[in-house]
Amino acid sequence: EQRVQVHSQIHNEMVDLALACNQMADQLEKVESTRQQFVSNVSHELKTPLSSIKVLSESILLQEDVPKEMYVEFLHDINSEVDRMAAIINDLLTLVKLDQKEVPLNFKELDLNEMLEGIIKRLLPLAKEKNIHIRYEKVKDITATVDEMKLTLAVANLVDNAIKYTPEGGEVEMKLDADHQNVFISVADTGIGIPDDEVARVFERFYRVDKTRDRETGGTGLGLSITHSTIMMHNGSIKVYSKEDEGTTILVRIPIRQNVS
Ligand code: ADP
Numbered sequence: 001e002q003r004v005q006v007h008s009q010i011h012n013e014m015v016d017l018a019l020a021c022n023q024m025a026d027q028l029e030k031v032e033s034t035r036q037q038f039v040s041n042v043s044h045e046l047k048t049p050l051s052s053i054k055v056l057s058e059s060i061l062l063q064e065d066v067p068k069e070m071y072v073e074f075l076h077d078i079n080s081e082v083d084r085m086a087a088i089i090n091d092l093l094t095l096v097k098l099d100q101k102e103v104p105l106n107f108k109e110l111d112l113n114e115m116l117e118g119i120i121k122r123l124l125p126l127a128k129e130k131n132i133h134i135r136y137e138k139v140k141d142i143t144a145t146v147d148e149m150k151l152t153l154a155v156a157n158l159v160d161n162a163i164k165y166t167p168e169g170g171e172v173e174m175k176l177d178a179d180h181q182n183v184f185i186s187v188a189d190t191g192i193g194i195p196d197d198e199v200a201r202v203f204e205r206f207y208r209v210d211k212t213r214d215r216e217t218g219g220t221g222l223g224l225s226i227t228h229s230t231i232m233m234h235n236g237s238i239k240v241y242s243k244e245d246e247g248t249t250i251l252v253r254i255p256i257r258q259n260v261s
Helices: 002-062 068-099 112-129 148-164 196-201 211-215 223-233
Strands: 107-111 133-136 143-147 171-178 182-189 237-243 247-255
Touching: 002 068, 068 223, 107 112, 107 148, 112 133, 112 143, 112 148, 112 171, 112 182, 143 148, 143 247, 148 171, 148 182, 148 223, 148 247, 223 237
Parallel strands: 133 171
Antiparallel strands: 107 143, 171 182, 182 247, 237 247
């Protein structure tokens, strides 16, 4: 009797162990496939501008007596492609740094109104070009413990997107609020919106809703990944509410105080 019991106990433990092993194998496979996908995306994203540069430079080299205007035009195009590659590499480096969790955030007290006003001031020329009105009203003084550089970049990405994905004459509205524990920053636009079935994917690296549509805006597909990582490192959360052809609202929550040891 007792032997049977011990036997069945061992059997159960083996089954549990086998299940745990299977689960771990699944997880490793997932990590590996995400990594492969990432490397393949990086290569593809860099290859596209590189091919353009190759075609542009070759067509000048192969032609005799190239007119000066053509030189200028092609060099201009090559220059934009180089800028594009630089932007991708820059974003990648930022992401890699964020991934290295051992690098501590540089937390300090920051006036968030000042931060938002700084972001708006910097992006205003971009908004003006498209005749987009940015609305922001300071409600109350809010300070929080944040990494100034990282959070500024994270929120600036949201405002930059709001301007990029909103047609001429639209509006971007920013709000800052707080309760006893959290601050809330929202960025809402009257832009093109994101289809329901794609909303969940916008934080993925290199994910773009419509590849051709976005190529024109010069995005790298990495901005929201950077924002997401930064908000997570502040122990916060980020949510997207969007309706196609109506607009998008992104809501960020971060704790007012961080446990800085
Ligand atoms: P990108 O550099 O292409 O803007 P992001 O990571 O910042 O990359 O955003 C990912 C994708 O999410 C964008 O390519 C775009 O399709 C979509 N997106 C982000 N913000 C908005 C927005 N405010 N309105 C509509 N679509 C958006």
